[in-house]
Amino acid sequence: MTALAALIRRDMRIALRVGGGALIGVLFFLTVVVLMPFAVGPDLALLSRLGPAILWLGALLASLLTLDRLFMADHEDGSLDLITMSRTPLELACAAKALAHWLAAGLPLIVATPVLGLLLNLDMVATGAVALTLLAGTPALTFTGMIGAALAVTLHRGGLLMAVLVLPLSIPVLIFGVAASQAVIVGPMNFGAPFSILCALSLVSLVVGPFAAAASLRQGLD
Amino acid sequence: MSGWIQGKMQLSGRGVICVRGGREVFSGLDFEAGSGEAVAVVGRNGSGKTSLLRMIAGLLIPAGGTIALDEGDAELTLPEQCHYLGHRDALKPALSVAENLSFWADFLGGERSDAAESLATVGLAHATHLPAAFLSAGQRRRLSLARLLTVRRPVWLLDEPTNALDVAGQDMFGGLMRDHLGRGGLIVAATHAPLGIDSRELRIGGVG
Numbered sequence: 001m002t003a004l005a006a007l008i009r010r011d012m013r014i015a016l017r018v019g020g021g022a023l024i025g026v027l028f029f030l031t032v033v034v035l036m037p038f039a040v041g042p043d044l045a046l047l048s049r050l051g052p053a054i055l056w057l058g059a060l061l062a063s064l065l066t067l068d069r070l071f072m073a074d075h076e077d078g079s080l081d082l083i084t085m086s087r088t089p090l091e092l093a094c095a096a097k098a099l100a101h102w103l104a105a106g107l108p109l110i111v112a113t114p115v116l117g118l119l120l121n122l123d124m125v126a127t128g129a130v131a132l133t134l135l136a137g138t139p140a141l142t143f144t145g146m147i148g149a150a151l152a153v154t155l156h157r158g159g160l161l162m163a164v165l166v167l168p169l170s171i172p173v174l175i176f177g178v179a180a181s182q183a184v185i186v187g188p189m190n191f192g193a194p195f196s197i198l199c200a201l202s203l204v205s206l207v208v209g210p211f212a213a214a215a216s217l218r219q220g221l222d
Numbered sequence: 223m224s225g226w227i228q229g230k231m232q233l234s235g236r237g238v239i240c241v242r243g244g245r246e247v248f249s250g251l252d253f254e255a256g257s258g259e260a261v262a263v264v265g266r267n268g269s270g271k272t273s274l275l276r277m278i279a280g281l282l283i284p285a286g287g288t289i290a291l292d293e294g295d296a297e298l299t300l301p302e303q304c305h306y307l308g309h310r311d312a313l314k315p316a317l318s319v320a321e322n323l324s325f326w327a328d329f330l331g332g333e334r335s336d337a338a339e340s341l342a343t344v345g346l347a348h349a350t351h352l353p354a355a356f357l358s359a360g361q362r363r364r365l366s367l368a369r370l371l372t373v374r375r376p377v378w379l380l381d382e383p384t385n386a387l388d389v390a391g392q393d394m395f396g397g398l399m400r401d402h403l404g405r406g407g408l409i410v411a412a413t414h415a416p417l418g419i420d421s422r423e424l425r426i427g428g429v430g
Contacts, residue, residue: 006328010317017316078310081281085301086330221281 003088004096011100021066022104028065029109032058033116044121051120052130052181056174058116059109059134063141064170066105068162070097070149071217080153084221090214098146098209106138122185129184129191133198137177140202143209144169150213154220173201231257231376232292233278233300233408239286240273247273248426251287257376260399260409260421269427271412272308275379278410279306294376304377309385311366315355319346322354323368330373340371345394359386367395370402378402380411384418392418 015022036054037047074080083093110131117127148166155161180194233255240247247270255261263271276282278289280301291300313322323337341347344364349357357365363386370378378399384392396418399409403419411417 003329003331006325010314010321010325010329013321014314014316020316076310077314078308078312079314081279081306081308081310082312082326082330084281085279085304085306087298087302087332088329221283 003086004092007083007088007093007096008100008103011097012104015101015104020104021069021101022108025062025066025105026108026112029058029062029112030116032061034119037119048121048123048126049186051117051122051126052133052185053178054120055113055116055130056134056137056177056181059113059138060141060170060174062109063106063138064145064162064166067101067142067145067149067166068152070101070146071153071213072149075153080217084217090217091210094146094150094213094217095206095210098142098213101146102139102142106142109138110134126181126185130181133177133180133195136195136202137173137198140173140198140205141170143202143205144173146209147212147216150216150220154216169205173198176201231294231406231408233290233377233410234292235278235287235289237287238274238277238284238289240270240277240282241285242270242273246285249286251426253424255408255410255422257406257408258403260403260411260417260419261424262417262421263410263412263424263426264414265425265427271426272381274426275306275308275381275410275412278377279304279379281306291377300377303375304379305370305373305375306379306381307366307370307383308381311362312369313354313357313362313365315353318351318353319357319365320350322365323372326369327372330369330375333374334372335374337368337372340368341365343371343394343398344368345391360388360391363387364391367398371398376407378407378409378411380409380413382413382415383411384413384415 014020033054040047040050071080074083084090113131113134114127117130122130145166148162151165152162176194176198180191180198183189183191183194235251235253238251239249253261263274265271273282277284289300291303294303323341327334327337341350344367346361346364346368384395387395399419403409
């Protein structure tokens with residue numbers, strides 16, 4: 001347990017220091033959402049109808065933006081060799097790294113959501129619903145994205161390949177995330193069904209992601 | 223010293239074959255190293271010295287043959303009993319010297335000694351709070367050496383360990399290796415320069 005706690009602590013520290021990935025993701029999210037009302041125009045009804053989709057898209061792109069460095073940095077400086085050799089199972093180490101990434105880069109997106117909801121003319125309930133769906137759905141984005149990040153290390157190709165690999169896996173998360181938020185705002189569907197599926201997607205990726213990523217890293221040993 | 227080294231360990235490889243990028247680098251390699259022994263792997267560039275170390279560390283799968291550690295800790299695999307000191311030094315520039323070292327000590331686990339003491343031994347006591355980004359190449363190497371001292375493991379796999387070290391640093395490192403061998407550890411080092419300690423030579427890839 002000490003080993004995993006140490007890994008999470010280290011990754012979060014690096015992400016939160018100057019030049020780390022955490023701030024970049026939030027700033028990107030902020031930029032996308034702030035620009036959207038200017039692009040769409042001053043139609044308040046339209047904005048509040050598009051609001052959840054815009055917030056979800058912003059969060060998805062922001063989390064993809066920083067994810068490709070998840071293993072690449074450790075690979076480049078040799079840390080990944082030592083992590084592979086250690087007594088901690090590689091699957092658990094991968095899970096710890098993803099958790100640290102979510103805490104440092106995913107959680108701030110959710111914290112920023114209520115502020116950005118104001119810009120999109122979302123009321124309190126709607127903003128709360130979007131934040132709740134992001135809380136349930138972003139772990140799925142991180143843990144499936146981790147598989148792509150591990151493959152990017154294995155195949156010695158960077159970001160673009162990863163985005164292409166991960167995107168199909170993120171589509172269900174996006175669909176059910178937006179559907180659950182829309183259910184609260186415009187109805188008539190009930191909130192429970194899409195939200196439960198969203199939670200299920202997160203739980204499945206929590207289990208599958210670390211194993212797939214570790215298998216990919218082992219395959220790529222060289 | 224406590225009983226972290228089991229007395230008479232024996233690291234041995236039988237008929238090890240290394241294939242890289244479809245090309246056979248070496249084949250039928252036999253080697254042995256016992257407790258208290260240092261093996262210097264020598265050979266021309268590209269003869270597979272680093273590959274051999276990475277195979278022992280479990281980071282590369284041999285195309286044939288076996289590598290085993292006898293009389294080691296039965297509950298641990300060979301890589302878990304090895305320290306690997308490669309070309310890349312596994313340091314994070316954003317973290318301080320002390321943070322880098324204490325992370326590896328916590329993550330690698332097992333028996334350990336005092337981190338501050340190790341830093342003093344390698345001559346970095348004055349720089350503990352400095353971000354690793356500001357260290358010179360020699361200082362980075364010294365910090366990597368501090369990892370070997372802080373976390374106790376019986377097998378040291380060293381790839382060009384004296385690179386970037388100044389003369390005083392090489393003397394210090396020679397002393398550390400002698401201490402390690404004296405406690406019953408074993409060392410396999412890939413090197414072009416003299417190691418500075420008594421060692422057996424293992425030549426691979428023909429006469430270079």
